[in-house]
Amino acid sequence: MPTIPPESYTTLQSLVESLRGLPLPSTHPSHPAASGILSTLKDGQSGYAEMRGQWGKKCLEPGSRQILGIVETADDGGGVDTGAEVGTWLESLLAVAEAEHETLTQLAPLPSTSNLQTTYASLISPFVLMVTTTLGTIQNLVKKNLRTHVFLAFGVYGRLTDLQPVWDDVIKYRSGKRENELADAIQSLRGLCLRSFPEFLLDIKMVGMPPAPGTKQVEVGTGIADITNAVCPGSFQFCQT
Numbered sequence: 696m697p698t699i700p701p702e703s704y705t706t707l708q709s710l711v712e713s714l715r716g717l718p719l720p721s722t723h724p725s726h727p728a729a730s731g732i733l734s735t736l737k738d739g740q741s742g743y744a745e746m747r748g749q750w751g752k753k754c755l756e757p758g759s760r761q762i763l764g765i766v767e768t769a770d771d772g773g774g775v776d777t778g779a780e781v782g783t784w785l786e787s788l789l790a791v792a793e794a795e796h797e798t799l800t801q802l803a804p805l806p807s808t809s810n811l812q813t814t815y816a817s818l819i820s821p822f823v824l825m826v827t828t829t830l831g832t833i834q835n836l837v838k839k840n841l842r843t844h845v846f847l848a849f850g851v852y853g854r855l856t857d858l859q860p861v862w863d864d865v866i867k868y869r870s871g872k873r874e875n876e877l878a879d880a881i882q883s884l885r886g887l888c889l890r891s892f893p894e895f896l897l898d899i900k901m902v903g904m905p906p907a908p909g910t911k912q913v914e915v916g917t918g919i920a921d922i923t924n925a926v927c928p929g930s931f932q933f934c935q936t
Contacts, residue, residue: 707802714804721807736804744799744818751791752821758784759829766836771843778850781833785858788826792819793865816870823866823876830855830880837887845891852884 718726719733762780765773773780796815803811833851837844855877862877 711802711804715806733805737810740803740805740810740814741817744814747795748818748821751795751818752825755784755788755791755822755825758787759825763829763832766833766847772833772836772840772847774846775850777847778852778854781829781851782854782858784829785826785855786861788822789858789861789865792822795819796865796869812869812871816872819866819870827876827880834880834883834887837884841887841891845888848884848887848891852881852888855881855884 714736717732717736718729719736720729723729762773762777762784765777765780769777795818799811799815799818800806803814805811805814830851833847837848841848859877859881863875866872866877867875
C-alpha cells in the first residue's frame with residue numbers, strides 16, 4: 696500500500712500547520728471566511744479518507760480472495776491451517792488501519808477528536824465491510840458443511856478471539872464506533888463450534904449401534920484426541936462461558 700516517504704513529512708507538516716492555523720468557527724467565530732474554510736477543510740479531509748480507504752481495500756482484497764478460494768474448494772475448507780491464514784490476513788488489515796490512523800493524526804488539517812474519529816471511521820469503512828463479508832462467507836460455508844468444516848470453524852474462532860483486543864482498540868475505539876463486527880462474528884462461530892459437539896456425538900452413537908443384518912460391522916473411533924490436537928491453542932475458550 697502506498698505510504699508517505701519519511702523525508703516528505705517535514706514539508707507536509709509545515710503545510711498542515713499552516714492549514715490548522717486558518718480561521719475556523721472555533722478559533723475565529725466572527726471571521727467572515729471561517730465557515731467557508733471549515734467546509735473546505737472537511738471536504739478535503741473526507742476525500743483523503745475515501746481515497747486511502749479504497750487504496751487499502753485494493754491492497755487487502757487479494758488476501759481475502761485467496762482465503763475464500765481455499766474455503767470454497769478444499770474438502771474440509773482448509774481446516775485449522777486456513778484458520779491461521781484468516782488470522783494472519785486480519786492482523787495485516789489491523790496493521791494497515793493503525794498506520795493510517797497514525798498518519799491521519801499527524802497530518803489531518805482538522806485534528807480535533809470528533810473530526811479525527813469521523814474521518815477515520817470513513818477511511819476504515821471499506822476495511823470493516825471486507826472483514827464482515829469475508830467472515831460471513833466462511834460462516835455460511837461452515838453452516839452448510841459443519842461435519843467436514845468443523846476444524847476450520849475452530850481454527851478461525853481461535854485466531855479471531857486472539858485478535859479481538861486489537862480490533863477493539865484500532866477499529867472500534869479510535870473511530871468511535873458502537874458496533875463491534877468482529878465480536879459478532881466470534882459469537883456466531885462460537886455457536887457453530889458448540890453445535891458441532893452434539894452432532895459429533897450423535898455420529899458416534901449411530902456408528903456404535905448394532906449393524907443391520909447383512910451389513911459389515913464398522914470399527915468405532917471417537918476422534919476426540921484428534922480434535923484436541925488439531926485445534927489451535929485457546930480455541931476451546933468458548934467452553935468456559
